[in-house]
Amino acid sequence: MNNVDYFSSSNGDYFLKLQSLYPELRRSEQMIADYIIENPSLAENMNLKELAESAKTSDASVMRFCHALGYSGFPAMKLDLARGVALQENAKKGHPNIGISPTTALDEVPERIIARSITALEATLKVIQIPMFKQAVDVLKSTDRITFFGMANSSSIADDALNKFIRLGKYCRVISDTHLQVMTATNLCEKDVVIGFSHSGKTKEIIDALVLAKKSKAKIIVITNFAASQIAEIGDITLVTADFETSFYSETMASRICQLAIVDMLYLGVMLSDYENNIARIDLMNENLAGHKY
Numbered sequence: 001m002n003n004v005d006y007f008s009s010s011n012g013d014y015f016l017k018l019q020s021l022y023p024e025l026r027r028s029e030q031m032i033a034d035y036i037i038e039n040p041s042l043a044e045n046m047n048l049k050e051l052a053e054s055a056k057t058s059d060a061s062v063m064r065f066c067h068a069l070g071y072s073g074f075p076a077m078k079l080d081l082a083r084g085v086a087l088q089e090n091a092k093k094g095h096p097n098i099g100i101s102p103t104t105a106l107d108e109v110p111e112r113i114i115a116r117s118i119t120a121l122e123a124t125l126k127v128i129q130i131p132m133f134k135q136a137v138d139v140l141k142s143t144d145r146i147t148f149f150g151m152a153n154s155s156s157i158a159d160d161a162l163n164k165f166i167r168l169g170k171y172c173r174v175i176s177d178t179h180l181q182v183m184t185a186t187n188l189c190e191k192d193v194v195i196g197f198s199h200s201g202k203t204k205e206i207i208d209a210l211v212l213a214k215k216s217k218a219k220i221i222v223i224t225n226f227a228a229s230q231i232a233e234i235g236d237i238t239l240v241t242a243d244f245e246t247s248f249y250s251e252t253m254a255s256r257i258c259q260l261a262i263v264d265m266l267y268l269g270v271m272l273s274d275y276e277n278n279i280a281r282i283d284l285m286n287e288n289l290a291g292h293k294y
Contacts, residue, residue: 014084024228028061120254123242137269143193148174154197157259164267185212192218201229
């Protein structure tokens with residue numbers, strides 16, 4: 001699957017595309033991306049040569065940059081950039097400042113954290129491909145065996161997924177230990193579904209385990225923040241979040257909320273596929289759990 005297909009102008013804006021594909025760009029192309037990110041309003045009014053000179057690259061690098069983002073040429077890229085700038089301006093009018101820095105006042109933190117989370121969730125909604133989401137739901141509702149691979153922060157997302165899908169009568173397990181991931185992946189088969197979580201898309205241990213799982217003929221679903229990442233190449237189905245990180249606002253924050261939202265989407269999708277039976281199962285489970293509450 002071509003990673004740039006995630007970001008047509010109809011389902012995501014220009015800067016979400018740029019963020020997700022940035023790690024896979026050449027250095028000269030990243031220089032162009034950096035300039036556009038820092039000077040979007042100037043860049044949208046430049047011709048090809050002006051952009052190349054401003055980014056200290058070449059005309060050929062600008063063309064490669066356009067093609068790397070999936071555009072037929074510079075005019076198409078420039079048109080989508082203009083749309084992206086317009087979206088940014090509209091967002092600025094409707095949302096408070098979400099930047100976090102050493103100078104951020106303590107009483108501003110609650111509002112900025114909430115605003116940041118809302119912005120990340122709205123951005124994730126833009127890049128979710130509904131056909132891909134439906135495909136993931138179909139795969140999950142058709143299996144009784146789901147294995148979740150996640151490490152560090154991602155392991156908490158995997159735990160949440162297990163807590164939900166076990167309510168639907170699925171046999172679920174979370175594997176966060178590297179050696180256990182290898183052993184588990186080796187013993188999977190075509191009846192198994194594996195969901196791998198990696199915000200960066202570069203977590204070596206998760207990628208290695210998923211490669212083994214694929215060799216074992218398991219179906220692979222990956223959840224990551226970067227469509228143009230190594231883990232996305234492995235997945236049969238890839239669902240992408242769209243959080244923006246800074247040095248102060250790391251993947252431990254809004255990106256986790258976005259991943260949790262995708263887990264909820266999948267859970268509700270599977271539940272709705274057999275609503276009556278699933279509700280009856282959940283009601284029975286809640287009844288059996290009632291004795292564990294004061």
